[in-house]
Amino acid sequence: MVRTKEYRMKSESIKKFLYILPFMCLLAIFAYYPLYGWVYAFFDYTPPTPLSQSTFVGFKWFRSLVENQVKIDQLLQVIKNTFGMSGLGLLFSWLPMIFAIFLNEIKALRFRKFVQTVTTLPNFISWVLVYSLAFSMLSSEGIINGLLNQLGFTDSPILFLQDSEHVWITMWGWSIWKTLGWSAILYIAAIMSIDESLYEAARVDGATRMQVIWHVILPSLMSTYFVLLMLQIASFLNNGLEQYFVFQNAFNKENIQVLDLYVYNLAMGGGSYSVSVAISMLKSLVSVVLLFSVNGLSKMIRGESVV
Template sequence: MKNEERTMNRKPFSGIQKRRLYLSLCAIPFVVFYLTFSYAPLAGWLLAFLNFKPGIPLDKTPFVGLGNFDIIRQDWSNTIRVIRNTLAMNAFLIICAPLPAVFAIFLNEMRSKRYKKFVQTVTTLPNFISWVIIFSISYVFFSSEGLLNALLALLGMENSSSNIMGNGDAVWYFQTALGVWKTLGWNAIIYLAAISGVDNELYDAVYVDGGGRFRKIWHVTVPGIMPTFVVLLILQLSSILTTGIDQYLVFRNPLVADAIETIDLYVYRLGIQNNDISYATAVGMIQTLISIMLLFAVNRFSKKINGQSII
């Protein structure tokens, strides 16, 4: 009788429980993906403590301890140079971080839906263009023999001609402009989604109070997308030492090599081109640890300032 009563008292899965189970099962492939490609490769950090050479088994590879990290200290001038380049270019990108939000607001205020879709499509397409093609386009326009200098020559302004792609003093600004142009429309999609989630009654309340379009933007739209902006800014600040490699690899040339070489490009050059995998692993290991500490520090600072965080 007791077993029958227990069976009778058991409730079947409710709709919410089934939904949670379904979402948990959907998350399994992504968890496996990150465990395989993000966490399993961390075992390669062992190479930072070895004098690894390709083709030699690990059990026969000499153990050097912190020797590779000591090389970083000895090669301090190059280390400072690549850190300076990385921080400078990421700082410019952080300064430009509000641009996608501003662009999304202006795009949302457009009256014509056709023109709005046209502008959104045109500004989003560059995100899907590879940096190799962007380099080719930039070479056509901005090289010493490019279209810009040809137009200046036609206007009798040969003295004003220059090679922007070979100007080490302008490389940070030029690469920042290219990065903003490539990702502006794509990043604006996130803010457009945030704007669509703002309660329309808030706009009606501003209208009833006599507020115009600018007041609606300032008092409703901007506060509505601010949490999204804070989260994206935290992620961007935490990855300030990571700039990617594809953009700067294709634009690197002897004239701008010292100013464009970031930490990621430096690690690639050491590990792949110079075949010094152990030293490159040590540099990448320090970069990852510092990025993790920055993530927690910025997240904690944001939580204290405005109560918003991602961890």
């Protein structure tokens, strides 16, 4: 009987492992196998020369990042951009949670589903299409400039897409528009899992809707919020590439270049493949350090680890 039970447990474990095996293979192929490319940071590599025929230079490209004043200035500006845009994301990281609460407060079910669908759909639109929308609306000959001109507010078109001073805010705005509904889904699921007895107790005590939100819903969402916040801090340097790549131009390039875009421009635009890999390596290592630091902070404050 005991052996039969052990056999069933082992077979169940094997079956569950086989379920996740394809996803582990995909993770190994697309997440870990590309790490082999880090070897290019230690060679004087210029395509199409094979790596086997390239000169091994050790940490030359890492040293060049701090020995060349031009590269130091560029990196400082890129880091400033990265910190600025990631900082805005952290500063307003509570928006999806508040949006989910207000969605939950909409009592008309059809209208709630309509709002949730409309705000979630942009997440599935590529950044190329988002830029096409922005161009048709905000270019010098776009809808907004045409409307302002017809109403007599402007004599010459406003160059919205070429604006460099406010590019951090505009990039954050487009990112929020695209991801707000999708990011709220986790909080909506957390709201659905709140014990109904807490609502009933609040109603018995005569709590208003705002008091229910403040004393029941918000405390129940805090654990989800802090986990997502810590994961966001851990990926502080990972802004992504697509959004900034499609919105960059000669006028805003200095203030829109985040680390991911800078690495891409170095490799594809400047041909500095080895330097770009070196910077990418350092970024990944810092991200790992941030992840474990946040994990330790979570253990210390909440008693639970993130990873």
